[in-house]
Amino acid sequence: MNAEQKLDVIIVGAGFAGMYALHRMRALGLKTKVFERGDGVGGTWYWNRYPGARCDVNSMEYSYQFSDELQQNWSWSEKYAPQPEILEYANHVADKFDLLRDINFGCNITSLHFDKNSSLWQCTTEKGELFYSRYCIMATGCLSKNNIPDFPGLGNFRGEVLHTGNWPQKGRDFTGKTVGIIGTGSSAIQAIPLIAKQASELLIFQRTPSYSIPARNEAMDKKYEAKIKAEYSTFREDNSRRYAALNNNPNSVSALEVSEKERQTEYEQRWEAGGLPFLASFNDLAINIEANETASKFIQGKIREIVENQSVADLLCPSTIVGCKRLCVDTDYYKTFNRKNVSLVDVANHPIEEITESGLKTSAGEYEFDYLILATGFDAMTGALLDIDIKGLEGKRLKDKWQDGPKNYLGLSVSGFPNLFTITGPGSPSVLANMIVAIEQHVDWISDCLKHLEKHSYQVIVADEAAEEKWVLEVNRIADQTLYPEGCNSWYTGANIPDKPRIFMPYLGFPSYVQHCEHVARNNYEGFKLS
Ligand code: N01
Numbered sequence: 386m387n388a389e390q391k392l393d394v395i396i397v398g399a400g401f402a403g404m405y406a407l408h409r410m411r412a413l414g415l416k417t418k419v420f421e422r423g424d425g426v427g428g429t430w431y432w433n434r435y436p437g438a439r440c441d442v443n444s445m446e447y448s449y450q451f452s453d454e455l456q457q458n459w460s461w462s463e464k465y466a467p468q469p470e471i472l473e474y475a476n477h478v479a480d481k482f483d484l485l486r487d488i489n490f491g492c493n494i495t496s497l498h499f500d501k502n503s504s505l506w507q508c509t510t511e512k513g514e515l516f517y518s519r520y521c522i523m524a525t526g527c528l529s530k531n532n533i534p535d536f537p538g539l540g541n542f543r544g545e546v547l548h549t550g551n552w553p554q555k556g557r558d559f560t561g562k563t564v565g566i567i568g569t570g571s572s573a574i575q576a577i578p579l580i581a582k583q584a585s586e587l588l589i590f591q592r593t594p595s596y597s598i599p600a601r602n603e604a605m606d607k608k609y610e611a612k613i614k615a616e617y618s619t620f621r622e623d624n625s626r627r628y629a630a631l632n633n634n635p636n637s638v639s640a641l642e643v644s645e646k647e648r649q650t651e652y653e654q655r656w657e658a659g660g661l662p663f664l665a666s667f668n669d670l671a672i673n674i675e676a677n678e679t680a681s682k683f684i685q686g687k688i689r690e691i692v693e694n695q696s697v698a699d700l701l702c703p704s705t706i707v708g709c710k711r712l713c714v715d716t717d718y719y720k721t722f723n724r725k726n727v728s729l730v731d732v733a734n735h736p737i738e739e740i741t742e743s744g745l746k747t748s749a750g751e752y753e754f755d756y757l758i759l760a761t762g763f764d765a766m767t768g769a770l771l772d773i774d775i776k777g778l779e780g781k782r783l784k785d786k787w788q789d790g791p792k793n794y795l796g797l798s799v800s801g802f803p804n805l806f807t808i809t810g811p812g813s814p815s816v817l818a819n820m821i822v823a824i825e826q827h828v829d830w831i832s833d834c835l836k837h838l839e840k841h842s843y844q845v846i847v848a849d850e851a852a853e854e855k856w857v858l859e860v861n862r863i864a865d866q867t868l869y870p871e872g873c874n875s876w877y878t879g880a881n882i883p884d885k886p887r888i889f890m891p892y893l894g895f896p897s898y899v900q901h902c903e904h905v906a907r908n909n910y911e912g913f914k915l916s
Pocket of ligand 1: 572
């Protein structure tokens, strides 16, 4: 092994997690390289360039807080930042902190194997290069492996097939074209209103309708921006004590404690204000089915008000638990169904049978279009990790270890896989918290942990199997108090991927999670073996 190949830390992924991890590892004086399959930084925001892609978390919150200079000097143009601006921000951070010189772009990692004798990870790239490192940090993202359903005939389609999660860098002009889109989750809901304005005809193939709340996006309120910047650290601190680390204005009363009129007023106000805070309208929407039904009825009422054709409105009305699948946030989604060039096709009752040369065939009919857009989501949370052949102690594969579900400790570490850390892994708040806040908390924890190892000359840290078992039970215990694990086929549970083990993956509750992590670190990394 030559000096180039020998590293202290390998980081996989140059999204927001990998970038910040690189910054922190350098500060520890550790020789670090990031390997990124894309040709630029930004992760999710690098790949998801479909029309209308934007964040559903307020811009003043969806950004790094580790550098006050960074957060004071950057200005967002809109309440909810559009994808190009978030990507510009990622590039700005990469330049400001001189990150690019340690990132290998266009570099896919195919395997990571731990060698017990040297306590080193051996990393192989797709091009056959080899690197060795003491630590591995998996910053592979929660929504980074695209789900491409196994539709018969997909390869026969003569037009272009696009996936929202791998959108062409130059975009596509649909003017005068017919477009078919499969899926009606968050990505489709953002893309559909814009594509409908461009395409001559848009066919939307819906299996399960989603609940969507208007974003009410607008230009950044400069007074609000100045107010937040004047007290940024307090604002951040307050938010990190909230359930999802988001400033979502939670209401502490039950939906069933108030009169019908008060309930409607609360929902109306939240609908007018827009966005994810709708879920915080009452304190029991996630845990009480009757309470949840009141929210469901309210949104159904809105859909029926907006959509003129009532049989289309009926199809668009979900009957599932609100919040069980990720709540969507839109601009003019429901209104788009009043356009003459837009049709909704029910593929729940009439499933897609095959993709044909010119379109697709369901059990009820055939449809033709020039472009096929798959807005079919992701093999979430575990997909990108398991795409890499990861072998730990005794040559045990992560894929085998996780065949019944992603067992790990704190969503940060897996027993049998020493010195390997996952950022926002399953079993951590991740997708059910403000992602950037969750990322920074994880990277800070890992960084403190490595500092501790270096200081005490430990070579290896590995999670205990017993601590891992206990953690998995804890994640499930909390999830089982809610309606989410059983309430729908969501990607939170892996139910969107055939044969994926069904287990509710995120940990619910950011503040209590942070307490767990701090307790573990304070108690000499309780639940880990250090040697
Ligand atoms: O993916 P999804 P997404 N036949 O999994 C359908 C984040 N995000 O990319 O529900 C027919 O939600 C599937 O139908 P069903 C956010 O966390 C955030 O939209 O399985 N249809 C569903 O309608 C989000 O939750 C933002 O019945 C099939 C759709 O495809 C996550 O990313 C923006 C099918 C997939 O929806 C994923 O969102 C965008 C089949 N065989 C995304 N297979 C914001 O910040 C799948 N579908 C705002």
